[in-house]
Amino acid sequence: MSEKPRVLIVDDEVDMCWALENILMLEGYKTHTATSGKEGLELIRQLHPNIGMLFLDVKLPDIDGLKFASFAKQHYPQIKIIIISGYYYRDSEAVQQGLANSLFDGFIGKPFNISEIRSAIETIAPSQ
Amino acid sequence: MKSTDFDNMSLSERKYERLCTMIFSCIPSSLLMFDRNLRVVIANKNFLEKSRRTEYETIGKHVDDIFPSVILQYTRLSERIRTVFETGVGDRGREMYYRSPGLPTRVYYYNLTPLVDNQGVVESVMLIMDDITQQVSLREKVRQTERHLAGVVESANDIVTSLDPKGMILTWNNAAERISGYIERELLSKPLTSICADTQKATLVSIIEGLSRGKTVKHIELGLKTKTGKIIPISWSFALMRDDAQAVVGIVGVGQDLAERRELEAQLFHSAKLASLGVMAGGIAHEIRNPLGISSAAAQLLLEYPENETLRKECAQKIYSGIKRASQIIEELLKFSRPSEGRFELTNINDAIMETLTLIEKQLVLMRIEIKKNLDQHIPLIKVERNLMKQAFLNMLLNAANAMPDGGTLTLTTATDGKNSVMIGFRDTGCGIPSENVDKIFDPFFTTMPVGKGTGLGLSITYSIIKHHEGAIHVESTVGKGTAFTIKLPIKKE
Numbered sequence: 001m002s003e004k005p006r007v008l009i010v011d012d013e014v015d016m017c018w019a020l021e022n023i024l025m026l027e028g029y030k031t032h033t034a035t036s037g038k039e040g041l042e043l044i045r046q047l048h049p050n051i052g053m054l055f056l057d058v059k060l061p062d063i064d065g066l067k068f069a070s071f072a073k074q075h076y077p078q079i080k081i082i083i084i085s086g087y088y089y090r091d092s093e094a095v096q097q098g099l100a101n102s103l104f105d106g107f108i109g110k111p112f113n114i115s116e117i118r119s120a121i122e123t124i125a126p127s128q
Numbered sequence: 129m130k131s132t133d134f135d136n137m138s139l140s141e142r143k144y145e146r147l148c149t150m151i152f153s154c155i156p157s158s159l160l161m162f163d164r165n166l167r168v169v170i171a172n173k174n175f176l177e178k179s180r181r182t183e184y185e186t187i188g189k190h191v192d193d194i195f196p197s198v199i200l201q202y203t204r205l206s207e208r209i210r211t212v213f214e215t216g217v218g219d220r221g222r223e224m225y226y227r228s229p230g231l232p233t234r235v236y237y238y239n240l241t242p243l244v245d246n247q248g249v250v251e252s253v254m255l256i257m258d259d260i261t262q263q264v265s266l267r268e269k270v271r272q273t274e275r276h277l278a279g280v281v282e283s284a285n286d287i288v289t290s291l292d293p294k295g296m297i298l299t300w301n302n303a304a305e306r307i308s309g310y311i312e313r314e315l316l317s318k319p320l321t322s323i324c325a326d327t328q329k330a331t332l333v334s335i336i337e338g339l340s341r342g343k344t345v346k347h348i349e350l351g352l353k354t355k356t357g358k359i360i361p362i363s364w365s366f367a368l369m370r371d372d373a374q375a376v377v378g379i380v381g382v383g384q385d386l387a388e389r390r391e392l393e394a395q396l397f398h399s400a401k402l403a404s405l406g407v408m409a410g411g412i413a414h415e416i417r418n419p420l421g422i423s424s425a426a427a428q429l430l431l432e433y434p435e436n437e438t439l440r441k442e443c444a445q446k447i448y449s450g451i452k453r454a455s456q457i458i459e460e461l462l463k464f465s466r467p468s469e470g471r472f473e474l475t476n477i478n479d480a481i482m483e484t485l486t487l488i489e490k491q492l493v494l495m496r497i498e499i500k501k502n503l504d505q506h507i508p509l510i511k512v513e514r515n516l517m518k519q520a521f522l523n524m525l526l527n528a529a530n531a532m533p534d535g536g537t538l539t540l541t542t543a544t545d546g547k548n549s550v551m552i553g554f555r556d557t558g559c560g561i562p563s564e565n566v567d568k569i570f571d572p573f574f575t576t577m578p579v580g581k582g583t584g585l586g587l588s589i590t591y592s593i594i595k596h597h598e599g600a601i602h603v604e605s606t607v608g609k610g611t612a613f614t615i616k617l618p619i620k621k622e
Contacts, residue, residue: 015419016421086416086420110420111417111421112421114429
């Protein structure tokens with residue numbers, strides 16, 4: 001049985017990383033976390049062949065999350081990106097545009113239901 | 129004059145006669161001398177010019193042939209001259225309007241003077257007319273100006289009062305009556321101090337003493353005790369009235385009722401505060417949604433995996449700390465949005481800045497704005513309306529953030545000169561203000577931000593708040609380099 005792709009979580013809130021980490025872990029995923037854009041990019045650079053999914057916050061203290069997403073898409077197109085934000089809504093223009101231009105693959109607003117995470121994963125990476 | 133008369137004159141008499149003729153011809157008054165038959169004996173040059181008559185048309189003529197009948201009728205000139213001949217008593221101080229053919233009406237002030245011979249009989253009567261046309265028109269102008277001034281004073285919205293140099297009330301205008309409840313009659317010759325708030329009487333006394341020594345006073349706030357005993361804040365400006373010799377003859381006081389303005393200002397401050405909350409709404413939502421998201425996720429994990437002991441404990445902790453954080457943010461917001469109570473309290477300015485910063489610090493960090501704090505730890509406490517001051521600081525922080533859309537450094541400085549004032553500096557490394565806009569930045573609704581980004585009220589509200597604290601705000605800016613605002617607040621000694 002092939003190993004499930006690893007998930008990278010980038011959110012400046014340590015507790016948010018903790019929550020996502022636990023949810024995904026209990027779903028059977030291996031996770032890595034970063035609390036800044038710089039740290040996240042470094043992890044991607046090192047681990048990209050093994051990373052299949054990226055949970056990404058938009059408001060990061062050092063890098064704009066949307067810029068992070070477009071950079072990741074460009075260089076590591078195999079990584080599916082789910083934006084997770086307390087700032088934007090699903091119908092915010094930036095989110096709509098991002099989804100339409102495949103800048104990222106899913107959007108989840110904070111606070112979220114665990115079921116939303118599950119269905120987002122299901123949509124972008126149908127179970128093998 | 130007949131030649132025989134001349135021959136009979138002595139030398140001195142002749143000299144005297146020449147002198148008289150000279151005076152007659154050169155005085156700036158019109159002069160006519162009548163004999164008992166009311167015929168003209170002498171007419172001087174001035175009269176002939178003004179009336180456009182020749183000597184030939186005048187000398188020997190009856191008074192009734194000299195003046196137009198209209199004038200003769202209303203001045204009753206012939207009758208008056210006759211009376212002077214009979215009584216020997218002059219008639220003085222009357223006005224005559226005279227219009228020579230082809231000339232505008234002129235006003236004359238005339239006297240009738242009897243000339244008495246050695247036996248006490250009136251020999252002739254002299255009519256002296258002074259042209260007072262110019263004085264009359266000036267007098268009219270003065271009256272008009274006086275009426276205009278009185279109208280201004282009476283219709284003014286502010287108290288206008290004049291006092292004698294000792295501070296006794298001489299006049300008390302309509303607005304003063306309306307504001308104080310006292311009518312002018314009740315206060316005439318009473319000291320202005322009698323209607324001053326008890327606690328400030330000494331201040332007013334020393335102001336009036338200073339005034340009588342030539343010191344003017346502007347915008348001093350004193351409570352006025354109305355007839356019903358209410359204390360109303362009045363902003364007074366006093367100026368001196370001096371006579372031509374520069375001696376102080378009185379004091380003019382203009383007082384503005386601050387109560388109404390205060391109320392309007394408070395309303396404006398409050399609505400602007402709510403508007404600035406609107407600008408911050410996105411950031412605030414983010415701030416609250418994060419702890420909510422964490423709590424919510426933890427609660428769901430708890431529900432789904434109740435048997436996991438370690439997870440259970442962690443979840444409970446995260447839920448608890450998330451809720452605490454969210455309610456702390458809401459608490460700060462409520463504190464901030466509460467209307468100001470108008471109470472000045474001793475405040476550590478550093479604390480006020482730090483409390484304000486908690487509202488948007490996260491947002492600034494997300495905008496990649498580095499905050500440098502350069503706070504004087506020994507800053508003296510000053511009396512401010514804490515909530516208003518925090519509002520002013522928030523506006524300064526938002527303004528700096530807006531100036532640095534691509535991030536930068538915001539340096540917050542507090543300092544003191546030790547005795548008179550406290551300085552608060554906000555220096556950003558943003559876009560700067562073009563020199564043509566520097567004068568406008570404190571104008572209400574002046575904004576360079578797109579609609580919905582800024583209200584355009586921030587800096588003007590800050591300005592009013594600082595003024596309200598009798599402080600000053602100063603700006604220095606270089607386009608492309610950044611802007612430094614310095615707020616100066618007075619340390620007031622009680």
